[in-house]
Amino acid sequence: MVNIAVYVLPIYTLVFVLNLNGFFRYLNDALSSHITLSIMPVESLSVVMLSFAAEFTSGFAAAGALMDAGILTTKQTVIALLLGNITAFPIRALRHQLPRYMGIFSPKMGLQLLLSGQIFRVISIIAVGLFYYVIA
Secondary structure (H helix, E strand, O other): OHHHHHHHHHHHHHHHHHHHOOHHHHHHHHHHOOOOOOOOOOOHHHHHHHHHHOOHHHHHHHHHHHHHOOOOOHHHHHHHHHHHHHHHHHHHHHHHHHHHHHHHOOHHHHHHHHHHHHHHHHHHHHHHHHHHHHHO
């Protein structure tokens, strides 16, 4: 209980203050301006950005609309959603998982668990995406 009070409360407070001051919005804008796609049409960038900047459901809604309009193929839509998932992981991990991991475990171990879990997650998404891109 003491670890939770000592680590979780200050970290959640810090994340809250950073969010209140627009830090995560700034990170979204800064990171999204550096994403370029050469294998995907420009229209798919909106799916990636919505998945990144908002929640995944916004990316799904945009993807469905672009597929219904015939702008994106199913393959392009899947790859765009996977890219949105990969680009969104740092912000979501900092916001939601870091305070909890550091409160439950020691700060060092919590950070190690967060990083290793996210790295394995991204590697697996990339592997599945590459497999899908080659096969589909």
